[in-house]
Amino acid sequence: MTTNTRTATGLTLRKDGPSTVILEMCSVRVGQTLFGIPITHILEIVGGTIPQAVPLAPDFVGGLVHYRGDVLTTVSLRQLLGLPVIGGKYDILVLESASGSFGLLVDSVGEVLTVSASDHEPNPSILDERRRTLFAGAYKLKQGLLVMLDPERLDPVRLGAAAA
Amino acid sequence: MDELTREFLIESQEGLDRMERCLTDLEERPHDTELLGEIFRSVHTIKGTTGFLGFKRLERLAHAGENLLGLLRDGKLSANQVIITGLLHLMDALRGILKTIEADSNEGEGEDAELIGRLHDLQHPEAAVASLNAKAAVGNSAQAKAAPPAPPMVHQTRPSLPAIPDAETAPAPKAPANRPAQIEAKGPAIESKPLADAPADPGKPKVMTTAASDSTLRVDVMLLNRMMNLVGELVLTRNQILQATSLDPNLTLLSRRLDMVTADLRESVMKARMQPVSNVFSKFPRIIRDLSQALNRKVRLVMEGQETELDKSLLEAIKDPLTHAVRNSLDHGIEPPDVRIAAGKDPEGTLKLRAYQESSHVIIEVSDDGAGIRVERVRAKAIERGLIAAERAAQMAERELLQLIFLPGFSTAEAVTNVSGRGVGMDVVRTNVEKIGGKVEIDSRPGKGTTLRLRIPLTLAIIPALIVRSLNQSFALPQGALSELVHIPPERVSTAIEYMEGTPLYRLRGQLLPLIFLDRLLSPGSASTSLTSEARAERDNFIAVLDADGRRFGLVVDGLADPEEIVVKPLSGVLKSIGLYSGATVLGSGDLALILDPGSIASRAGVAMRAQEEEQAGIVQEEAETDVMxxxxxxxxxxxxxxxxxxxxxxxxxxxxxxxxxxxxxxxxxxxxxxxxxxxxxxxxxxxxxxxxxxxxxxxxxxxxxxxxxxxxxxxxxxxxxxxxxxxxxxxxxxxxxxxxxxxxxxxxxxxxxxxxxxxxxxxxxxxxxxxxxxx
Missing domain, CATH: 2.40.50.180 (CheA-289, Domain 4)
Incomplete structure (x- = not known):
């Protein structure tokens, strides 16, 4: 008999056979890479928005978007990864962090993938310094790698402090 | 801190505020029983509630005060200067303890025996009658204390005190003397309650003194802020609906209606955040009483327009500047009585606090009929303190000299008193008022008096702003800082904007105005986005002449859009630290616009304070000064x-x-x-x-x-x-x-x-x- 227990952290424990932890990740695409973010951290996904640029803001700031009566600061993943910044519309993940919510600009949002914790690998040692601070390892999927992003490390306040 | 204690603190503070107002009024009308009743109730409420909250120190103090007040209220004793001073001290002590409770959740250590003793002694000037009644009063309270959590049982008894059926009903704190019916109705309900529930009672239904307050409700400011936010959102959605439905006649009527309802709703929510200025004014009678005694002045306080309303956060923000201004008026403005008599004036000076609304601003005036500001002394002092060069000062007009008192470090007081004269004051007043988008003006006539005018915007959440375009995006410029707009058509650009070694300047009615190009400021070093002077010459330029923190400069933008009432949204810390933006807003078109902070722009571009700048100019080109002057x-x-x-x-x-x-x-x-x-x-x-x-x-x-x-x-x-x-x-x-x-x-x-x-x-x-x- 299979019982699914949903814990507060959104983990699904399947109690059949060896204890495999199943996680749900929202997949997003930026450039060629497929990234994953735990769905538990995502407040909302806003599609097709053009962020308003903020002159003199740090490079990683992708601009401002209007979100539910508030003005949300966004972080440009392209900019963080050193990819060419394309103008036009972005999909925005509204994430929650310790210092409040912020938006993450991605090229497109894909489906929610279920991954098994046993497929996780930490960041490889040859990864460059910058990426190592942003990524939280990767999941080996059949169709390729799902690179994990850590929302806490994408927090603009933290990025701002690191840049300073 | 538990809910009950918090309720108690809020209520006690309100009670003490009322008491403060009444006490100062009492000086004028020592036999006003209504006032005495009000004061009595404030103290009594505190005493009653502390009983079951277990704040012994507070209870003892309040008790001592209550005894004295009981005598006053029953006419057994009449209020005089000494008694009022004693009661004011009592109030301060109670405030102090409340503050400690708020901070540490306990009353703290302190010795009140002296104050209690003094309050006790005050009961005795008219020995025989007083002591007899004092005993009676002690008796009453002792009885009340005997059954602290359920005091209502007392109130139906005591026919010896018919005028105050509510005197011992602690859980009905503000019960008025003239409404016995309500108290009767309330009594049984309380009595029937189990003991454990009783303490929760005083926080809940409140029997207020006036009919108007019966229908009021206490609301968390956070909730109001949230409502304001949602209304802002609704306004935006409405704007978009209006645009989308403008072509469909069936929807036009509906969207009109939506438009109206939204506007009404916005107004109502804004109104909910408003509080009368009397909340701030009310503390001045006490301040003036104390100060005039300390400074040996005779001052009559006149307050007008107390019902004028202002956003709560703004009201908080003007408290300090206003106190500074009042202190200044008493210390520097109104002369001691003998000086006034010598000058042929009424020995009693008048300090007038006046509030009124003028379109989207509330004006608060602090005026006195004192000595006024002697510009000669301002001049001398400014030179002495090194704030301005002597040659420059000699050339300044009176109005300009008056402005010098707003410079940091300025004070004309002969001696530093503990009231004022330490050189902080007027600059603090100006800085604080400008911080909330307001302005300070001063008018003074030697020998006649001084008027300080604080011009405060009605609300912070929604401000009028001019939308300007630069770098192909919109920015909002608060109207408060905007003094005028200058349009330079393409053919005049090359001649109208002059350069002094690369520094752009504009001759505004003969005076050189430093210019800041918004696009260059916002995109330094990138030639691609900011226009070269050739490209600039081919298009219209607009100069927004701004006054910020006493600095005047022109901000050059590419275009102007309509002025709008904008809802100010806060920015995240990362963007706030850029320093040029004070917030962001959503425009009617749905676009976002950053709100520019004129003060920061001036500092970023290095625009000096006006007086200083003129001083520098004075050294360089003294000949040209007559012109500037x-x-x-x-x-x-x-x-x-x-x-x-x-x-x-x-x-x-x-x-x-x-x-x-x-x-x-x-x-x-x-x-x-x-x-x-x-x-x-x-x-x-x-x-x-x-x-x-x-x-x-x-x-x-x-x-x-x-x-x-x-x-x-x-x-x-x-x-x-x-x-x-x-x-x-x-x-x-x-x-x-x-x-x-x-x-x-x-x-x-x-x-x-x-x-x-x-x-x-x-x-x-x-x-x-x-x-x-x-x-x-």
Missing amino acids: ASRYLLVEALERRAAVPLGDVLRIERIPLSRIEYIGYRPVLNFEGQLLPVEDSGGVLAAAGGNPEAQLTVVVCREGNRHVGIAVSHVLDVAAGSELFEAGSQHHASGVTLLKDHVTGIVDLAAVPPLPFGSHGEASQLNEWTTETVA
């Missing part, structure tokens, strides 16, 4: 004769047909939007028109003292700087004339325009009498 005039022409009107007094210029001019007796007047304006025709323009109703004339509307007057002229020629003229030989200042465009020009004496016949009486009947006999 000159006052500005509106040059007018009336039948080929020229005259000058001081520009500072000009309110507006109206072009009207002669038919609009009517007469009261022989006096020409203009009915302007329901207001009667005397029209001065010393230039003979009206007579020359010869009664042709089609003839056009120009009326310059000016401010003169506290009235407005109109000057009839043929044309307005120009605005020009006039220089002062001195009588040959004597070097006496020639008044009434000025050197304008190299011609000696007479200045129109506005004060000489006689007041309208009814001006001094202001009686409507007389007005009618006059108007009926008119029609020339």
